[in-house]
Amino acid sequence: MINQQQRHIPVMGKEVTELLVTDQKGVYVDATYGRGGHSDLILRKIHASGRLFAFDRDPDAISAAIESHGLDRRFEAVHSKFSRLKAELADRLTQVKVSGIVADLGVSSPQLDCAKRGFSFLKDANLDLRMDPSDGVPASQWLQHVNEKSLARVLSQADERFARRIARAVVEQRKRKKIQSTLELANLVEGCVPRKEKNKHPATRTFLALRLYVNDERKELAKFLPQCVDILRRGGRLVVLTFHSVEDRIVKHFMRENARSFSAPDWDPQPTGPTLKIIGPVRRPSQEEIRSNRRARSAVMRVAERIG
Ligand SMILES: C[S@@+](CC[C@H](N)C(=O)[O-])C[C@H]1O[C@@H](n2cnc3c(N)ncnc32)[C@H](O)[C@@H]1O
Missing domain, CATH: 1.10.150.170 (Putative methyltransferase TM0872, insert domain)
Known part of the structure; x- marks a missing residue:
């Protein structure tokens, strides 16, 4: 259950889960738990034998995760940056292969709304900005x-x-x-x-x-994306939501680069082809969603599937 005062409405929740969950018995990663909006929807969709690892670097998000989903045996909260994705999963799984990863980048509503976190230019507080x-x-x-x-x-x-x-x-x-x-x-x-x-x-x-x-956010993202390719099963999906062009550019280029076919030189003994297939066009929230959740207004969603 999610504490109403600490709520973060999951952006494009239905689309995220529909595109992400392709195997109900699979292992999933929510790289940015926040207040668990997407985690909650994933848990509703996966089978009793499925699993979900939820990362967040913010200790408040991890406390909320333990409070809301800690009793669910399919769920584990990981207090870590997502740039440590592979290392953290290697400590927890014998074989690090997952069916889907979602990253909903940026800050959560509680981070913005709680003045003392110092994220908002509308509320007076110490200028902090650390997650x-x-x-x-x-x-x-x-x-x-x-x-x-x-x-x-x-x-x-x-x-x-x-x-x-x-x-x-x-x-x-x-x-x-x-x-x-x-x-x-x-x-x-x-x-x-x-x-x-x-x-x-x-x-x-x-x-x-x-x-x-x-928060070293661009470097975090640049370290995280290649690890997703390494750990996704064939057919597994990566779903990324961004809220400004700086991050969207990184995701767009990464997905395009990894989806590109190129002809390997004939001396290459193990030529590598593309590792990702881009799924559908860039998606944005509907006008109806924006009306009910203004924070969704700049969201851009990109989806890719592991191939090769
Ligand atoms: C937009 S919120 C996620 C909201 C969540 N999807 C929900 O529905 O409640 C982003 C969250 O990602 C976390 N975060 C941002 N960068 C991170 C990183 N590099 N590693 C781990 N967590 C990160 C933030 O602390 C924040 O809680």
């Missing part, structure tokens, strides 16, 4: 010593058009006073960008950039 508060340094600490050029680079990696201007403003501001809180940073950014996008807070990309950086 696992015991790992790495809070964003406020990093902003205190990063040089202007590196900060501008990190901001532009999240497609922030005014990266240099914002980086300069941060460096000027911290000479006077440490930027400690979410609202201090949000107001600073708002005050220095010349043009505002419609329906988007001017600090959206700055917060995204810092979150991606302090």
Whole structure:
């Protein structure tokens, strides 16, 4: 059972489970448990002999997983980054082969809604942005010593058009006073960008950039995707949901690259063909889903199947 106050509505839940679960007796991985919306739907669909391993790097998500699904013998919560997918499963399974993996990237509603986690530019709190508060340094600490050029680079990696201007403003501001809180940073950014996008807070990309950086999210994803190919059974599916173009680009390129056929040179004794087949077009939530869950509005879902 999911605690209502800590709820995260699973995005495209029906589509995810329909495309993911191809063998009801299989082993599945939810790489991003959050509050278990997708895990819950997978558990409803799989057989008594199926299994589900749910990863999350956030200790609050793991406590919620144990509370909600801990008694289900098919389920195991794994407090780990998904970049450790193979290693964690190797500790738990004699043969690491799975029938499906879902990754619903980004942050959960409780992470955004709980002010003290410091993820939201709308709620005043310590500027933290770490998914696992015991790992790495809070964003406020990093902003205190990063040089202007590196900060501008990190901001532009999240497609922030005014990266240099914002980086300069941060460096000027911290000479006077440490930027400690979410609202201090949000107001600073708002005050220095010349043009505002419609329906988007001017600090959206700055917060995204810092979150991606302090959690090393792009590297996490780049380490995770090849491991999925290694452990999926033939016919097993990988379903990935992203919420911004930075992550979607990584997933799109990875899937396309692995689905590409190429002619191996004739001296290659073990030529390798494509390892993935892309299943269907890119999927997005319906207008009806967006109306009932605004956080679904930027979701993009990509699905691939293990072949070869
Ligand atoms: C969008 S939420 C998932 C929501 C979930 N599908 C649900 O329906 O409740 C993303 C979750 O992934 C976790 N996460 C993000 N990056 C991670 C990583 N590299 N390793 C493990 N967990 C990660 C976050 O802590 C967050 O709880």
